[in-house]
Amino acid sequence: MTRADILEAWGAHLAQGRRRSPHTVRAYVATAARLLDALGETDWNALARLGTGDLRRQLATRRGEGIGNVSAARELSALKGFLAFAREQAGRDAESRPRLRGPRVKKGLPRPVTPDEAVNLMLAVGEDASEPWIGARDRAVLFLLYGAGMRIAEALSLKGRAHPIGETLVVTGKGGKQRAVPVLPVVREAVSDYVTKCPWPLEPDKALFRGAKGGALSQGMVQRAMARARVMLGLPESATPHALRHSFATHLLGAGADLRSLQELLGHASLGSTQIYTKVDAATLLDVYRSAHPREAD
Structure with a gap:
C-alpha cells in the first residue's frame, strides 16, 4: 500500500x-x-x-x-x-476513533449587500469584462446567486440542457440533494443574454457557463470578477459571490418569508443553518427589499 x-x-x-x-x-x-x-x-x-x-x-x-x-x-x-x-x-x-474537542468557532452573522449594491455589482462586472460575452456571463452567474439564492458551485454546475431556464430550476446542492428554485424573469433574461452572446456552442452535457477557452468556468474567475467590481464600487471585502446568496436570504426573510420556505429555497439540511438570518434587522431589510429585490416593479 x-x-x-x-x-x-x-x-x-x-x-x-x-x-x-x-x-x-x-x-x-x-x-x-x-x-x-x-x-x-x-x-x-x-x-x-x-x-x-x-x-x-x-x-x-x-x-x-x-x-x-x-x-x-x-x-x-x-x-x-x-x-x-x-x-x-x-x-x-x-x-x-480518537476523541478530541475542536476549538470554539464563533458563528458570525452574514453580511449582505443592499439590493442596489447587488444590482450595481452585476452591472459593474459587465462593464469591467474584457469582452461583452464574458461580461454577460459573469452578470448571469451573479443574478443566479442573488435572484435564485444558488451557491456558486451550484450555478457553475449547470449544464447546457438547463437552457432555456423556465420559471423553476432543479438544482443539485450539497450531498447531491436536489431542490427546485423559482427563477425570476430578470434572472432568466440575464442567462439568455449570455447564451446569445457566448461564442461557444451550447451543448447539453457540457457546462452552461464557459471560460474564455471554452472549458467550464471556474469559481476563481467569478470571484476575481466580483473582487474587481467591489473595488470599483467602494464595497467592503465581505461583498463576495457568497454574500449575494446571503443577501437573497436576508432580504426574503425581511420581506416576510417563513423559515421553512427559506430553508427549502436555500437547500439547508438543518433549520438551524437558516435561523441565523433571523438575527438580522428584519425591519431594515423589509425597507430595502421593497425598494428593489431584484426590481420587483419590472
Missing part, C-alpha cells in the same frame, strides 16, 4: 460514498496527505492505531503554521473522518 493508494481510496470514499463536493474532497485529501507526511505511515493498520495524542500533535503543528480557529476546526473534522475511515479499512470499529 502506497501513500497515493491511501489518498486515492480516501478521496473516492468522500466523493462517491459521502458525496462530498469537489472542494471538500480536495481539502480533506490534503489534510490526510499532511498527516501521512508527518507520520510516514502508509498502512491502514498503523493509521487505525493512532490516538488522541497524535491528533493533538498534528493540530499543534498546523496551529504553528498560523491557521485560525475556523481552519483548525475543519482540519480536526477532516482528521477524525480520515482516521474513522482508516479503522474501517483495517477492520476495526470506526466509532472508537
Whole structure:
C-alpha cells in the first residue's frame, strides 16, 4: 500500500460514498496527505492505531503554521473522518476513533449587500469584462446567486440542457440533494443574454457557463470578477459571490418569508443553518427589499 493508494481510496470514499463536493474532497485529501507526511505511515493498520495524542500533535503543528480557529476546526473534522475511515479499512470499529474537542468557532452573522449594491455589482462586472460575452456571463452567474439564492458551485454546475431556464430550476446542492428554485424573469433574461452572446456552442452535457477557452468556468474567475467590481464600487471585502446568496436570504426573510420556505429555497439540511438570518434587522431589510429585490416593479 502506497501513500497515493491511501489518498486515492480516501478521496473516492468522500466523493462517491459521502458525496462530498469537489472542494471538500480536495481539502480533506490534503489534510490526510499532511498527516501521512508527518507520520510516514502508509498502512491502514498503523493509521487505525493512532490516538488522541497524535491528533493533538498534528493540530499543534498546523496551529504553528498560523491557521485560525475556523481552519483548525475543519482540519480536526477532516482528521477524525480520515482516521474513522482508516479503522474501517483495517477492520476495526470506526466509532472508537480518537476523541478530541475542536476549538470554539464563533458563528458570525452574514453580511449582505443592499439590493442596489447587488444590482450595481452585476452591472459593474459587465462593464469591467474584457469582452461583452464574458461580461454577460459573469452578470448571469451573479443574478443566479442573488435572484435564485444558488451557491456558486451550484450555478457553475449547470449544464447546457438547463437552457432555456423556465420559471423553476432543479438544482443539485450539497450531498447531491436536489431542490427546485423559482427563477425570476430578470434572472432568466440575464442567462439568455449570455447564451446569445457566448461564442461557444451550447451543448447539453457540457457546462452552461464557459471560460474564455471554452472549458467550464471556474469559481476563481467569478470571484476575481466580483473582487474587481467591489473595488470599483467602494464595497467592503465581505461583498463576495457568497454574500449575494446571503443577501437573497436576508432580504426574503425581511420581506416576510417563513423559515421553512427559506430553508427549502436555500437547500439547508438543518433549520438551524437558516435561523441565523433571523438575527438580522428584519425591519431594515423589509425597507430595502421593497425598494428593489431584484426590481420587483419590472
